[in-house]
Amino acid sequence: xxxxxxxxxxxxxxxxxxxxxxxxxxxxxxxxxxxxxxxxxxxxxxxxxxxxxxxxxxxxxxxxxxxxxxxxxxxxxxxxxxxxxxxxxxxxxxxxxxxxxxxxxxxxxxxxxxxxxxxxxxxxxxxxxxxxxxxxxxxxxxxxxxxxxxxxxxxxxxxxxxxxxxxxxxxxxxxxxxxxxxxxxxxxxxxxxxxxxxxxxxxxxxxxxxxxxxxxxxxxxxxxxxxxxxxxxxxxxxxxxxxxxxxxxxxxxxxxxxxxxxxxxxxxxxxxxxxxxxxxxxxxxxxxxxxxxxxxxxxxxxxxxxxxxxxxxxxxxxxxxxxxxxxxxxxxxxxxxxxxxxxxxxxxxxxxxxxxxxxxxxxxxxxxxxxxxxxxxxxxxx
Amino acid sequence: xxxxxxxxxxxxxxxxxxxxxxxxxxxxxxxxxxxxxxxxxxxxxxxxxxxxxxxxxxxxxxxxxxxxxxxxxxxxxxxxxxxxxxxxxxxxxxxxxxxxxxxxxxxxxxxxxxxxxxxxxxxxxxxxxxxxxxxxxxxxxxxxxxxxxxxxxxxxxxxxxxxxxxxxxxxxxxxxxxxxxxxxxxxxxxxxxxxxxxxxxxxxxxxxxxxxxxxxxxxxxxxxxxxxxxxxxxxxxxxxxxxxxxxxxxxxxx
Amino acid sequence: xxxxxxxxxxxxxxxxxxxxxxxxxxxxxxxxxxxxxxxxxxxxxxxxxxxxxxxxxxxxxxxxxxxxxxxxxxxxxxxxxxxxxxxxxxxxxxxxxxxxxxxxxxxxxxxxxxxxxxxxxxxxxxxxxxxxxxxxxxxxxxxxxxxxxxxxxxxxxxxxxxxxxxxxxxxxxxxxxxxxxxxxxxxxxxxxxxxxxxxxxxxxxxxxxxxxxxxxxxxxxxxxxxxxxxxxxxxxxxxxxxxxxxxxxxxxxxxxxxxxxxxxxxxxxxxxxxxxxxxxxxxxxxxxxxxxxxxxxxxxxxxxxxxxxxxxxxx
Numbered sequence: 001x002x003x004x005x006x007x008x009x010x011x012x013x014x015x016x017x018x019x020x021x022x023x024x025x026x027x028x029x030x031x032x033x034x035x036x037x038x039x040x041x042x043x044x045x046x047x048x049x050x051x052x053x054x055x056x057x058x059x060x061x062x063x064x065x066x067x068x069x070x071x072x073x074x075x076x077x078x079x080x081x082x083x084x085x086x087x088x089x090x091x092x093x094x095x096x097x098x099x100x101x102x103x104x105x106x107x108x109x110x111x112x113x114x115x116x117x118x119x120x121x122x123x124x125x126x127x128x129x130x131x132x133x134x135x136x137x138x139x140x141x142x143x144x145x146x147x148x149x150x151x152x153x154x155x156x157x158x159x160x161x162x163x164x165x166x167x168x169x170x171x172x173x174x175x176x177x178x179x180x181x182x183x184x185x186x187x188x189x190x191x192x193x194x195x196x197x198x199x200x201x202x203x204x205x206x207x208x209x210x211x212x213x214x215x216x217x218x219x220x221x222x223x224x225x226x227x228x229x230x231x232x233x234x235x236x237x238x239x240x241x242x243x244x245x246x247x248x249x250x251x252x253x254x255x256x257x258x259x260x261x262x263x264x265x266x267x268x269x270x271x272x273x274x275x276x277x278x279x280x281x282x283x284x285x286x287x288x289x290x291x292x293x294x295x296x297x298x299x300x301x302x303x304x305x306x307x308x309x310x311x312x313x314x315x316x317x318x319x320x321x322x323x324x325x326x327x328x329x330x331x332x333x334x335x336x337x338x339x340x341x342x343x344x345x346x347x348x349x350x351x352x353x354x355x356x357x358x359x360x361x362x363x364x365x366x367x368x369x370x371x372x373x374x375x376x377x378x379x380x381x382x
Numbered sequence: 383x384x385x386x387x388x389x390x391x392x393x394x395x396x397x398x399x400x401x402x403x404x405x406x407x408x409x410x411x412x413x414x415x416x417x418x419x420x421x422x423x424x425x426x427x428x429x430x431x432x433x434x435x436x437x438x439x440x441x442x443x444x445x446x447x448x449x450x451x452x453x454x455x456x457x458x459x460x461x462x463x464x465x466x467x468x469x470x471x472x473x474x475x476x477x478x479x480x481x482x483x484x485x486x487x488x489x490x491x492x493x494x495x496x497x498x499x500x501x502x503x504x505x506x507x508x509x510x511x512x513x514x515x516x517x518x519x520x521x522x523x524x525x526x527x528x529x530x531x532x533x534x535x536x537x538x539x540x541x542x543x544x545x546x547x548x549x550x551x552x553x554x555x556x557x558x559x560x561x562x563x564x565x566x567x568x569x570x571x572x573x574x575x576x577x578x579x580x581x582x583x584x585x586x587x588x589x590x591x592x593x594x595x596x597x598x599x600x601x602x603x604x605x606x607x608x609x610x611x612x613x614x615x616x617x618x619x620x621x622x623x624x625x626x627x628x629x630x631x632x633x634x635x636x
Numbered sequence: 637x638x639x640x641x642x643x644x645x646x647x648x649x650x651x652x653x654x655x656x657x658x659x660x661x662x663x664x665x666x667x668x669x670x671x672x673x674x675x676x677x678x679x680x681x682x683x684x685x686x687x688x689x690x691x692x693x694x695x696x697x698x699x700x701x702x703x704x705x706x707x708x709x710x711x712x713x714x715x716x717x718x719x720x721x722x723x724x725x726x727x728x729x730x731x732x733x734x735x736x737x738x739x740x741x742x743x744x745x746x747x748x749x750x751x752x753x754x755x756x757x758x759x760x761x762x763x764x765x766x767x768x769x770x771x772x773x774x775x776x777x778x779x780x781x782x783x784x785x786x787x788x789x790x791x792x793x794x795x796x797x798x799x800x801x802x803x804x805x806x807x808x809x810x811x812x813x814x815x816x817x818x819x820x821x822x823x824x825x826x827x828x829x830x831x832x833x834x835x836x837x838x839x840x841x842x843x844x845x846x847x848x849x850x851x852x853x854x855x856x857x858x859x860x861x862x863x864x865x866x867x868x869x870x871x872x873x874x875x876x877x878x879x880x881x882x883x884x885x886x887x888x889x890x891x892x893x894x895x896x897x898x899x900x901x902x903x904x905x906x907x908x909x910x911x912x913x914x915x916x917x918x919x920x921x922x923x924x925x926x927x928x929x930x931x932x933x934x935x936x937x938x939x940x941x942x943x944x945x946x947x948x949x950x951x
Binding site for chain 1 (some may be wrong): 692
């Protein structure tokens with residue numbers, strides 16, 4: 001089953017990496033057409049219906065976890081209120097689109113710097129407040145976001161408790177050949193059963209949103225990867241592993257801590273914009289304490305301080321509760337299920353991961369990959 | 383360091399005590415994770431005697447004491463008065479009568495001096511705890527004066543005395559002391575060792591001391607061991623080791 | 637100019653002089669603040685107990701209290717026990733649950749690594765809250781108070797109700813008993829020794845695991861008691877303790893996470909601040925936000941709370 005070992009960074013290794021990425025890209029491009037109609041597999045005797053919108057939502061959550069990872073995973077500042085940034089980004093986008101008739105994408109011009117600033121302000125207390133006290137503060141800030149949105153004074157902008165419908169719909173532009181592509185894929189043997197012959201306007205809107213979100217997400221991951229791979233990333237990790245030692249080695253502690261919060265919040269804000277793009281409707285409770293905890297779950301379960309962990313985490317926190325909410329009986333039996341046991345599963349998953357696989361799913365993937373596709377490291381040439 | 387010269391385990395002194403070897407350590411191994419620090423050491427301490435362990439930094443002295451009280455993963459055999467200690471939990475080893483004064487004193491800083499002493503008697507069930515506290519207040523006079531003060535507010539020397547008094551509150555069969563002189567002024571160190579010798583003389587407590595101040599330790603001790611890289615390099619009576627060329631050069635500085 | 641701005645600012649908060657000069661209203665809100673504060677204090681006490689002994693915040697403390705309060709509801713309303721007895725039974729039950737949780741989920745971790753433990757408590761929060769939602773659904777219920785209705789002392793609208801007196805009395809009783817337990821008993825000595833220095837506690841023969849388990853059980857019982865005090869003022873539903881938890885965290889942070897006296901003072905201050913600010917600044921939606929503001933301001937001025945101890949660290 002396992003492939004032959006290859007030498008790290010050798011030609012074969014590169015080739016394998018490239019093939020891997022191409023396959024991944026094809027999969028990402030193919031999926032929206034496969035589930036443009038809803039996809040309803042039966043899992044353990046329970047029908048589970050998933051739409052493309054759910055996947056798009058998961059992509060927004062991936063970016064949110066990516067943001068959380070910057071402050072918490074990489075820099076070690078326990079933030080239990082990341083939902084605050086996601087919510088702020090979402091509402092800022094919604095207000096700009098609704099009341100100022102901006103396009104979704106152009107709102108990023110405001111959301112990113114505004115949320116960066118938010119994060120910096122948020123990070124200022126973090127300079128004095130450390131560890132659990134910071135966790136406690138951020139926990140409270142996260143929990144308070146819904147009640148701020150509900151304030152009567154800003155109800156005409158935020159919709160308060162009623163939620164906020166965003167006027168602008170994202171419609172696939174005429175130049176985007178989504179329909180043609182679907183027809184072509186339909187003609188590919190083996191895919192015709194799954195891909196519809198041409199897209200309805202609702203489907204093409206969903207597919208279009210999916211690709212938009214993929215592009216934004218790729219941009220975010222690429223930027224964060226580049227920032228963290230260099231000097232800034234090393235400094236942040238030094239701050240995480242030994243703050244005093246890092247300071248003693250000339251790392252400007254306050255600057256990097258605030259920077260990490262700023263970046264974290266900015267990426268969180270982009271996730272909020274993506275959320276607004278995807279759903280078109282915002283409710284205050286969607287950005288409360290529950291989301292903050294979910295993001296922590298996603299970060300830990302996926303693997304903190306890893307990029308692909310954010311991807312896995314986003315999928316987990318989107319689909320585990322979603323699947324659970326549709327499941328009527330205990331898998332494999334007739335015992336009826338009712339209530340929020342998605343939360344039980346996520347909580348159990350979180351505890352289990354901390355127990356069994358402290359590096360999260362990313363470490364697990366790494367181990368499996370190392371087993372199936374071994375890479376040997378060669379000593380440097382003399 | 384030179385290989386064992388005149389001093390070996392089969393010295394006359396050691397043979398005299400062979401019948402009443404109180405603490406008997408055989409093939410003791412200890413590891414932190416995968417990193418083995420003690421590679422199977424053997425030594426004995428006779429009842430009522432003071433033994434000292436000398437050695438360079440990282441030789442495994444502290445680990446030896448931690449192994450005796452089950453604070454690290456341990457293999458081998460440790461017998462106290464014939465009872466096997468390896469495999470027991472720290473709490474159970476303490477109940478066998480082993481008191482351990484850890485390096486850096488480890489007093490309960492936010493509890494009063496008296497509460498520290500009470501905690502030291504935690505494993506005891508008899509009714510003479512109060513009487514013992516009064517007794518150690520007499521021996522360590524400064525503790526009596528500060529009985530209601532928080533332990534964290536005491537000076538280094540006072541904290542060391544408190545740590546020792548707390549250990550003695552167990553009425554230990556074996557007292558382990560990890561660098562009692564660390565960070566203390568020479569005068570205070572001398573006083574401390576005099577008091578240890580007095581306790582040993584009056585209560586007959588067997589003691590195993592890890593100490594950097596070799597000359598002072600060899601003065602009060604009757605047996606001595608030199609640890610090197612996790613193995614016993616030298617063993618003998620304190621006088622023999624004190625006279626040993628290698629020990630003198632390495633630890634006594636003359 | 638300055639005056640205009642000030643009047644403008646005050647105007648936005650809807651402060652009316654009528655309200656401010658109304659002594660009875662002040663007194664009424666003062667009493668309500670004390671009553672709320674007492675309930676926050678008891679959950680804060682539970683948080684402090686865990687923080688003191690283990691060095692981390694048990695974010696599942698509110699959930700354990702939630703479970704306890706539902707059990708109190710079952711014992712009193714469904715099984716017909718007197719409320720006080722039902723609360724005592726629920727305290728015992730939640731203590732048992734906490735004992736089990738500590739044994740299974742907490743003890744396997746090395747006690748000095750805080751972050752994994754915090755994450756585990758977040759997981760427990762999800763598990764317990766969701767389980768309560770599964771078992772009791774989301775219908776709101778009323779938990780009766782342990783104390784009689786009515787008020788022995790009244791000044792117009794200001795009432796010192798039996799419930800306020802009872803809440804305050806309960807909290808002070810709990811603090812008094814805790815003090816006696818910790819300073820006069822052997823298990824209390826062990827608990828304090830473990831909080832103070834884990835390794836030394838082992839070296840004097842204290843069994844650390846059971847001692848910490850005892851701390852968890854005690855904290856859960858106190859939390860359940862606190863929940864049983866606060867929930868009669870609210871409605872019993874699965875998310876009720878989450879909001880209380882925020883106020884209690886604020887109280888604990890205010891007092892310093894490792895000070896029991898601080899937790900009680902913090903609880904009373906947060907309770908008073910909440911009621912007075914909300915009434916006189918007309919911030920009903922921002923009751924939660926006032927708690928957060930309290931946490932923020934206090935931590936900025938004193939990063940370890942008002943009565944918390946500071947720690948020095950060397951590289």
